[in-house]
Amino acid sequence: MAMQAHEIEELIRSSFPSAKITITDLAGDGNHYAAEVIDESFRGQNRVQQQRAVYAALKGKMDGAAGELHALALTTKAPD
Amino acid sequence: MSAEQQIKDTITANDVVLYMKGTKEMPQCGFSSRVAGVLNYMGVNFADVNVLADDAIRQGIKDFSDWPTIPQLYVKGEFVGGCDIITEMTLSGELDTLLAENGVAFDKDAADKIREANG
Numbered sequence: 403m404a405m406q407a408h409e410i411e412e413l414i415r416s417s418f419p420s421a422k423i424t425i426t427d428l429a430g431d432g433n434h435y436a437a438e439v440i441d442e443s444f445r446g447q448n449r450v451q452q453q454r455a456v457y458a459a460l461k462g463k464m465d466g467a468a469g470e471l472h473a474l475a476l477t478t479k480a481p482d
Numbered sequence: 483m484s485a486e487q488q489i490k491d492t493i494t495a496n497d498v499v500l501y502m503k504g505t506k507e508m509p510q511c512g513f514s515s516r517v518a519g520v521l522n523y524m525g526v527n528f529a530d531v532n533v534l535a536d537d538a539i540r541q542g543i544k545d546f547s548d549w550p551t552i553p554q555l556y557v558k559g560e561f562v563g564g565c566d567i568i569t570e571m572t573l574s575g576e577l578d579t580l581l582a583e584n585g586v587a588f589d590k591d592a593a594d595k596i597r598e599a600n601g
Contacts, residue, residue, distance in 0.1 A: 449567045450549075457550050464550045473513070476566050 404432030417459035445480035485542025498528035
């Protein structure tokens, strides 16, 4: 079960409308992505809080063996 | 015993616990392997819990931390992060600080070597 990069971006975008989002398909197989999300709302949050919020935006796509997305390397930060 | 109670007992009884796919000797996922590899290389004494061996724990640990992915690292009962966070913290030196503050022994030279090789 693969996902397209733009589908991932749209899911994240729905929760972080003004974020800078960069999705990279690491393996070219639609299953191993890296996402960098830079958003003002992350300011003052630690990384666990930031990435929990991104996972929440992905609405279960990462959940378990049935998840559509096996691997998403996340980098989150507030704008410099 | 409930999965939640088992998890609480495990992270209370051990200073450093890694919930992972596979074991520290034989990881079965690249992300688990990376975190276990860092801890092994830094000489950190940690307990490993193979979530593939127990479905209740595999789901239970995700519910416990409200975190959907494995691996998950706990230090002194506190959830620290998954693979990406641990990688960032290793390279930034924050992991050294966290371990030191919690009285967990590790090889500082080895940690420096990781940073030199990935700097």
